[in-house]
Amino acid sequence: MASRGSILITGGAGYIGSHCAKAVAEAGFLPVVYDNLSTGHRNFVQWGPLVTGDVADHDRITATIREHNALAVMHFAAFSAVGESVADPQKYYSNNVAGTLGLLRGMREAGCDRLVFSSTGAVYGNAGRDPIPESAAGPTVNPYGRSKYMIEQMLADYRAAYQFKSVCLRYFNACGADASGTIGELRDPETHLIPRALMALLGHVPDFAIFGEDYETPDGTAVRDYIHVDDLASAHIAALELLLKGDAGGVFNLGTGTGYSVREVLDAIRAETGEAVPSVVRERRAGDPPILVADPSKSESGLGFKASRSDLGHIIRSAWAWHQKAHPRRR
Numbered sequence: 001m002a003s004r005g006s007i008l009i010t011g012g013a014g015y016i017g018s019h020c021a022k023a024v025a026e027a028g029f030l031p032v033v034y035d036n037l038s039t040g041h042r043n044f045v046q047w048g049p050l051v052t053g054d055v056a057d058h059d060r061i062t063a064t065i066r067e068h069n070a071l072a073v074m075h076f077a078a079f080s081a082v083g084e085s086v087a088d089p090q091k092y093y094s095n096n097v098a099g100t101l102g103l104l105r106g107m108r109e110a111g112c113d114r115l116v117f118s119s120t121g122a123v124y125g126n127a128g129r130d131p132i133p134e135s136a137a138g139p140t141v142n143p144y145g146r147s148k149y150m151i152e153q154m155l156a157d158y159r160a161a162y163q164f165k166s167v168c169l170r171y172f173n174a175c176g177a178d179a180s181g182t183i184g185e186l187r188d189p190e191t192h193l194i195p196r197a198l199m200a201l202l203g204h205v206p207d208f209a210i211f212g213e214d215y216e217t218p219d220g221t222a223v224r225d226y227i228h229v230d231d232l233a234s235a236h237i238a239a240l241e242l243l244l245k246g247d248a249g250g251v252f253n254l255g256t257g258t259g260y261s262v263r264e265v266l267d268a269i270r271a272e273t274g275e276a277v278p279s280v281v282r283e284r285r286a287g288d289p290p291i292l293v294a295d296p297s298k299s300e301s302g303l304g305f306k307a308s309r310s311d312l313g314h315i316i317r318s319a320w321a322w323h324q325k326a327h328p329r330r331r
């Protein structure tokens with residue numbers, strides 16, 4: 001067992017959770033992954049044991065926390081496809097909200113009261129502000145964002161009533177991959193811009209499209225704040241250390257403060273790979289805000305975290321290395 005104790009990582013077989021499990025191990029803890037493998041990958045669990053289970057199963061959560069004497073929980077387990085959440089909200093409220101209630105019940109029964117929670121820039125809806133401070137949350141514009149915002153509010157109530165400590169990390173656009181080439185972004189179907197564009201270059205996405213070029217942005221395409229998954233992992237360690245010191249926690253943006261348009265991302269992909277992504281322009285995707293860029297100042301002052309590995313070229317190079325391994329070229 002690692003010297004500093006165990007951390008339970010729900011969703012640790014997924015994209016962001018596996019990168020954070022590695023960082024947890026590097027920080028001297030044992031990452032105990034708890035995952036039902038609904039979208040995750042068994043071979044992404046490399047730095048500690050895998051417990052196969054659902055977060056809604058509070059008895060199993062309690063038993064797992066007790067068995068490993070977990071000091072805290074990092075909670076990544078969720079469904080996160082915005083379009084699917086609009087088509088099937090029950091799936092999202094059930095897995096994300098009810099699932100988290102199961103986890104919280106299990107944690108309380110086991111006497112574990114520290115949680116780092118994966119929230120999202122989707123809590124800002126159509127924020128209409130750039131950059132966006134934490135105080136601008138709501139109203140949300142899709143069930144996925146609402147499910148995450150509900151959980152944040154539950155955690156605030158738990159803090160007030162039970163002194164339950166939590167840090168909600170609102171990620172903007174997670175991207176990139178670990179340099180080892182053994183973990184990365186791997187979903188089916190893939191909906192995110194950078195992996196879809198790279199998979200199009202490799203012949204795995206035949207119908208890549210730019211969703212809307214009539215936004216009120218400099219080049220008409222939507223603007224996002226892209227943050228490398230290794231930076232997200234560092235922020236999780238900072239949040240964990242804060243809770244372990246006894247801090248009650250809070251809510252923090254995780255972004256860079258710099259936005260790139262869809263066309264700027266495609267230009268950067270061409271510059272890094274030497275290949276132009278074959279694309280057409282389609283109508284806007286339902287529920288997409290024009291601009292989402294984080295104000296990172298609160299995470300800098302409150303967590304001591306500043307993104308340092310989120311240069312767009314580095315993001316694309318690391319993602320490209322991963323996708324070439326994960327999706328061998330078809331054409």
Ligand SMILES: NC(=O)c1ccc[n+]([C@@H]2O[C@H](COP(=O)([O-])OP(=O)(O)OC[C@H]3O[C@@H](n4cnc5c(N)ncnc54)[C@H](O)[C@@H]3O)[C@@H](O)[C@H]2O)c1
Pocket residue numbers: 010011012013014015016017034035036037038039040041053054055056075076077078079080095099118119120121170171172173174175
């Ligand atoms: N990828 C992004 O850009 C992004 C942005 C903001 C927030 N997030 C949030 O970060 C977290 C991780 O996202 P990801 O991109 O790594 O997704 P992912 O699908 O790769 O990982 C989610 C993991 O959770 C597991 N899981 C799902 N439901 C579960 C349940 N009920 N019980 C146990 N395990 C369960 C899955 O098997 C998977 O391993 C999610 O909570 C997501 O909402 C992601």
Ligand SMILES: O=c1ccn([C@@H]2O[C@H](COP(=O)(O)OP(=O)(O)O[C@H]3O[C@H](CO)[C@H](O)[C@H](O)[C@H]3O)[C@@H](O)[C@H]2O)c(=O)[nH]1
Pocket residue numbers: 080082120121122171172173174191192193194196197208209210211212222223224262285288292
């Ligand atoms: O094939 C594609 C895929 C995406 N896009 C566009 O690229 C931008 C980024 O889209 P992503 O799907 O990569 O990411 P989102 O901004 O929609 O969502 C991500 O970031 C959000 C917060 O910023 C939430 O956290 C959410 O969970 C997470 O998936 C959007 O304008 C989208 O319309 C395309 O043009 N073509």
